[in-house]
Amino acid sequence: MSLELLLQNILNPPVLLFLLGILAVLLRTELEVPQPLPKLFSLYLLIAIGLHGGYELSKSGITSDVVKVLLLAMFMAVAVPIYAFFILRLKLDVYNAVAIAATYGSISAVTFITAGSFLNTLGGKYGGYMVAAMTLMESPAIIIGLILLSLFARRNENSSIEWKEVLREAFLNPSVYILMGTLVIGFITGEKGWKAMEPLFGNLFRGMLAFFLLDMGLVAGRRLGEIKRVGLFLVAFGVLLPIFNASAGIFLAKTFGLAKGDAFMFSVLCASASYIAVPAAMRLSVPEANPSLYVTMSLAITFPFNIAIGIPLYYSIINMLWG
Amino acid sequence: MSLELLLQNILNPPVLLFLLGILAVLLRTELEVPQPLPKLFSLYLLIAIGLHGGYELSKSGITSDVVKVLLLAMFMAVAVPIYAFFILRLKLDVYNAVAIAATYGSISAVTFITAGSFLNTLGGKYGGYMVAAMTLMESPAIIIGLILLSLFARRNENSSIEWKEVLREAFLNPSVYILMGTLVIGFITGEKGWKAMEPLFGNLFRGMLAFFLLDMGLVAGRRLGEIKRVGLFLVAFGVLLPIFNASAGIFLAKTFGLAKGDAFMFSVLCASASYIAVPAAMRLSVPEANPSLYVTMSLAITFPFNIAIGIPLYYSIINMLWG
Amino acid sequence: MSLELLLQNILNPPVLLFLLGILAVLLRTELEVPQPLPKLFSLYLLIAIGLHGGYELSKSGITSDVVKVLLLAMFMAVAVPIYAFFILRLKLDVYNAVAIAATYGSISAVTFITAGSFLNTLGGKYGGYMVAAMTLMESPAIIIGLILLSLFARRNENSSIEWKEVLREAFLNPSVYILMGTLVIGFITGEKGWKAMEPLFGNLFRGMLAFFLLDMGLVAGRRLGEIKRVGLFLVAFGVLLPIFNASAGIFLAKTFGLAKGDAFMFSVLCASASYIAVPAAMRLSVPEANPSLYVTMSLAITFPFNIAIGIPLYYSIINMLWG
């Protein structure tokens, strides 16, 4: 990865605001973005990306290429939590291994969005169906995680998994639902719908992302203090697994002939870890696992790593391979 | 009403987001737009429509046509709660009849705004004074309701109505106040003022409406479960009275020669029911009435009906009559 | 000051919305902009002004003129709280004198922003470094105040000032931090960064200011009732000191040859009083002082005075001197 690319990524208002947020915590300022403003930003970003993705999809149509991407996405969403689990079991009990594996099997929408914004500044493009791929990749890890749990954990009756609840939590959690819904709405209403929504959900997008990343920096910064309790193994895991996942994604993308921009976004999806949907699901279904581990790893290690270094790194690899 | 018109209304991002909100509740997702974000959206919409209406009014001036519309608005705002009350008394006690009658005598700003957005997509227009008409129509129903109450209910001393409070609640409730205030500000500052406000309060308007309607869908959806407790009579009332009110509005509009767009907006005002100002006032002044009835009817029956079916229905009638 | 200029200032949506907010309280409407929406607006305004100032600074570069302005800013930020303290001591105990002096020694970002918006409508301009000057002027008054306190108050051990806390509170309070941070980000990312942020942080700026001033009107209005308890001396102080400070600022600006727009913004900074950062710091470090005094003076007297009368007044003086 060239230093230039790294700087091009970092010296951008969104990433700098993220760092400003982290620094605010380190310097113990009392800066905060109080609840529920973060929810306003995350809702906005999900709706914006859903509507825009749906609109793009309505232009391109659902081609065999689209189906290919979706199948690859599905495959990685199932594979990652499984191999992550067995790696984690080397050091951790079943509960924590399940929760962390599920966290890394799923994705982070904000990482995806930041990568898209980075790609745009370089003049690149990705297909609207990548948003569908992202949506597809959110949930399977939760199911896989709980299957692993019921296979490997001996829990007493009381703790039996309520599958109906779990399936709802997995497939109808707010972010999956809103992404899916707005994707469909964007697809149905096409050009005309998008033109009406663009002033809010298109033009303001990068500014809102920057604003939200300031808050993400605060949230990540607050978790930084917990890193020492996470231990070296998990810190290394939180950096190396994303790199490995991205590489696996790039390999698949090359093998199956994805376009350059799509390959990049796919690798970012593989590399990213969930910090909203999966932690909420794990807290509910695997209360034995320690949320300080999986939330801290996802928020304070993997997310900043991807935002600052991962994104240009994966891009430079792809740049080499796709030319 | 042609199917095409119905689809043209429904296949729009705002209405689809409203349906997405309802569906989110039916599917028991945990999607929510937490407080006070809904207040941000409703404040925004009120200010935007007030400023824009005032600006339009500053262009057209206050003509005899304007006075005509305002008088018609006043007339309907007084007439509707009276006849609604006597219809409701067929089945209900005085308290609930008063509360529901007041609810239907007043208006819903979001219904008005959605209708305006629908009109725009069809290339239609309405006068800025329609916003003044809407403002005028919010309050009288509360007063009429309480006059009916003091005429027909036997309450003990303790429950005597505090008229001063009631009048303040009616004429200075937040939405009336903000609409009136921004209407005046838009009127005073004219072209120059509007140009400065347009990027926020004009360009983003349709997107913000769509965002807010997602939340309105959630709120309406949560009330849907109460419909069975409301009973068939009131459900029918919640659909038929709006149609009747709209028809009465159309009849008056035709008789007094209103322009097409104004007639449409006027009919929507007549058809709509309040779910913010009036319920708050009724809860305070008529605690004997059951809020599950009037809030549910307004939010879960009449509002969705108007948004999805009423708006294109009234438009197609007007289209026939005005040609 | 010509009446025309006064009207030009007042008959603007932002100032009128401020008055609408005050009136809402006087009429006892229940209008409110609930928490944390005010924080959303104030964060937005700080980020917007920081990014834009940094961008402007990246165009002009850091010249000797810039250094001159910053030194003047520093000087006033130290001088004002000192002479304010001795004036206040004529009537008040040490604690309240310190707290009020610090309040007036610091600045109000919203007053600055409103002045900038006024200047723009008149076709004027100010340098991006004025934002840096503003940032510089926020904190010193807190330190000076606490130095005065330790010199003049006899407090028991328990109450000894925790200087480390105080310095952090002064230099790393949220508004100083965010202004400084976004100024640097705007400077670093220059033209390209600003272009990406402009749709949100540039185009919407005046609308957001107007929205926020509505809330500021409510907050100021709620404090109006306390004015009678503040006493004539402090009311006079709250109007006369700003005028004196602005005059001192104008004198310095003229002496040192500042450009017209910069001189105006500098005089507004000198005239304005803090109602966020300093009150929070005083509440913490000087609990003996009565917050009803310093918050009321700053919010309900000086802020409205500056917004409605001070801004055009200082401008007309400068217009005379600079021609």
Add this chain to the structure above:
Amino acid sequence: MKPMKKVEIVIDSVHLNRLLETLEKAGVSGYTVFRDVLGKGERGIMAGDELTDVFKNSYVITVCPEDVAQKVAESIRPLLKKLGGMCLISDVLWLEH
């Protein structure tokens, strides 16, 4: 530490102002208010409605001497009868400072 009575009240948010006036008239020296509290009681679920305060409770604590508590209870009873809600009284020790 002084023995006092702690009075806890849950009431519809729309009627909060009226309750506070009643408390002041009964002579309490202070109170603490928690807005936006949810709940369930005889009159059904109060789960917030995001648009108005119609389905929202407020929770108020006031600490006072026995005789004032008695007065508070009496003046609140008709309010609760009409508007619903809940009122609890218990013993506490008040730390004097």
Add this chain to the structure above:
Amino acid sequence: MKPMKKVEIVIDSVHLNRLLETLEKAGVSGYTVFRDVLGKGERGIMAGDELTDVFKNSYVITVCPEDVAQKVAESIRPLLKKLGGMCLISDVLWLEH
């Protein structure tokens, strides 16, 4: 005024629904819920995390007769054992209206 038991419970917000179901099964006639409460206990600091409810508590009050309180305590104990949290019981007088 009727002597009753006041049961106070602090639990992770994610498990609030389960708690309320348990209370209803135990036969309480009502409850009051305070969402978004922070705290510290055996399992560390619950300081909110702004993105999910993972590090947030809810605080619930339910007032009931002694026997119901007993039942509530029993049915809540396994919940608290597994999920953490706190449950307190004390005496109050309930103002009848």
Add this chain to the structure above:
Amino acid sequence: MKPMKKVEIVIDSVHLNRLLETLEKAGVSGYTVFRDVLGKGERGIMAGDELTDVFKNSYVITVCPEDVAQKVAESIRPLLKKLGGMCLISDVLWLEH
């Protein structure tokens, strides 16, 4: 169920951190915090001011054994004397789990 003391404290939100530090030093095992509580007392109305925490209270509950409660009371008294606020102590039963 173990008999314990429940200590309730109302304090200015700006001084919350200092209070929590004091509690920890006094040896409490946990606490629960309600932020953004309004109120009225000797020092006037705390009705929130929307811009800072200057006119806002926080409400804290900590449950502890009698001796710790005593210690808490002592170490809190000077704080309340200087900063205002309120502290209550009462008896509760703590459900062991």
